[in-house]
Amino acid sequence: MAKPHSPVKKTKNGVLNGKHEQTVERTWRDDFHESFEETPLIAAMYTYLSYIMLAIFGHIRDVCYYYGLRHAGQGTEPEIKGFVPLYSSWENFFLRHMYRLIRDSWDRPVGSVAGAKIDILERVSHDHCWHFELTGKRLHVLNFGSYNYLGFGENKGPCVEKVEEITKQCGLGIAASRQDYGYMEIHKELDELVADFLGLEAAITFPMGFATNSMNLPCLVRKGCLILSDDMNHASIVLGAKLSGAVVKIFKHNDAKDLEHKLKESIIHGQPKSMRPWKKILIVVEGIHSMEGSILPLPDIIKLKKKYKAYIYLDEAHSIGALGPHGRGVTDYFGIDPKEIDVMMGTFTKSFASAGGYIAGSKKLINYLRVYSHSSVYSCVMSPPIAQQIIASMKIIMGLDGTGEGQRRINQLLINARYFRRGLHKIGVIVYGNRDSPVVPLLIYNPSKISLFSRETLKRGLATVVVGFPATALIEGRARFCVSAAHTKEMMDEALRLIAEVADIVRIRFSRLPLSHFCIDDVPFPVSILI
Structure with missing residues (x-):
């Protein structure tokens, strides 16, 4: 396994001279691989157009709510004579309309340990995602959304x-x-x-x-x-x-x-x-x-x-x-x-x-x-x-427990992060970040595609986190995968297969850069893989 970076070398007295300092700087930069591919023009245009349409229809809805032509499903404060409202659910136009549009992609209840696989409690909405109710069913899916980087989120051990x-x-x-x-x-x-x-x-x-x-x-x-x-x-x-x-x-x-x-x-x-x-x-x-x-x-x-x-x-x-x-x-x-x-x-x-x-x-x-x-x-x-x-x-x-388990998990996480990121590059989607980071953002752009991606992956057995404005830039909505040392090669291969399938449905294969651009070598998996 390749090391993430060459260590910074010092002289014997710990002081770097000018010549050696330049060498050190060049060493870490040469191995510092990050990818931030430019947003495709067509994706940017469709994304801006989607937000414009959202704003137009949002204002039309607000007019309908104001004149009582349509009932607002969100919670509103009862009017008290002589008092100004303590709070107002109408203050944030974007959240009032955008959040509801993709609300079913967030706040999903989990009914198990947040390990490499989780049980998500199935829910349905009968009023366009204003409210939800549980069906009693559980979806056993791959978990690529938790920050369980080293796999310690477990109920045994x-x-x-x-x-x-x-x-x-x-x-x-x-x-x-x-x-x-x-x-x-x-x-x-x-x-x-x-x-x-x-x-x-x-x-x-x-x-x-x-x-x-x-x-x-x-x-x-x-x-x-x-x-x-x-x-x-x-x-x-x-x-x-x-x-x-x-x-x-x-x-x-x-x-x-x-x-x-x-x-x-x-x-x-x-x-x-x-x-x-x-x-x-x-x-x-x-x-x-x-x-x-x-x-x-x-x-x-x-x-x-x-x-x-x-x-x-x-x-x-x-x-x-x-x-x-x-x-x-x-x-x-x-x-x-x-x-x-x-x-x-x-x-x-x-x-x-x-x-x-x-x-x-x-x-x-x-x-x-x-x-x-x-x-x-x-x-x-x-x-x-x-x-x-x-x-x-x-x-x-x-390593104070007397075993090499900790070092094994650290090494496994690095291998998994590089392997999963390279797999996404092969699919042809735009991926941000450093090759050694366990946080792997996949750019989706269009707000309607954000929710569609989340629904389609969950339907196929993959739990993902999707993020949009204001947590990201307006035209940089994305899915954020979190790789764990608990993920096996088989799990990641299955996740990549599902992502490739959904990428065709949602049409997000925007990357135009050759695979060699990302400077990620194939990382062979060791015989022993964490489960």
């Missing part, structure tokens, strides 16, 4: 056994925050294990991944500070940046040149109105982008950090456990010392099949967050079974 033991010992919940007798021995063990796994001085864990970003960013920056945020950063980062009171500037996705331009411009002009220097500058980026499947060019970002004396806040929600030869994320992937990152953030909801998040860094940083983080002070601590699932899966990844 060593992790489950450990979770059962801690549940009997500590119960399900503690009903207290860290400061109010909620901090248990298992939480201390988890904090120390996360720091050890990441190779950093200390770490603090939180019960919710979303709150890890939204509640901790305001602790690090405030008025007078500058946040430079990737334009495709997650909603939790966007919310945290807004709550902080800092000035937020957006740079193009994973574009180091645009980031440097914004850094130069910001430093030259200083704070708005006063022109004073910024109190601090924080660059906020993600390791793997959940919608694009792209990997952060971290070496470039670190160079800019050092050059302009800024800080880096790295969100590894999708990359931790799923990237790098040891599963330690994007720093491991590029062979970079994790201490180069000022604030390391991640979640346990993907590769570890649990819940919550963490922030890791220096001891001073973590001690500060223990006191000032709203997510730590004002929320209940993580449930002991949840913490134990993280500890058990992390020890397997680290």
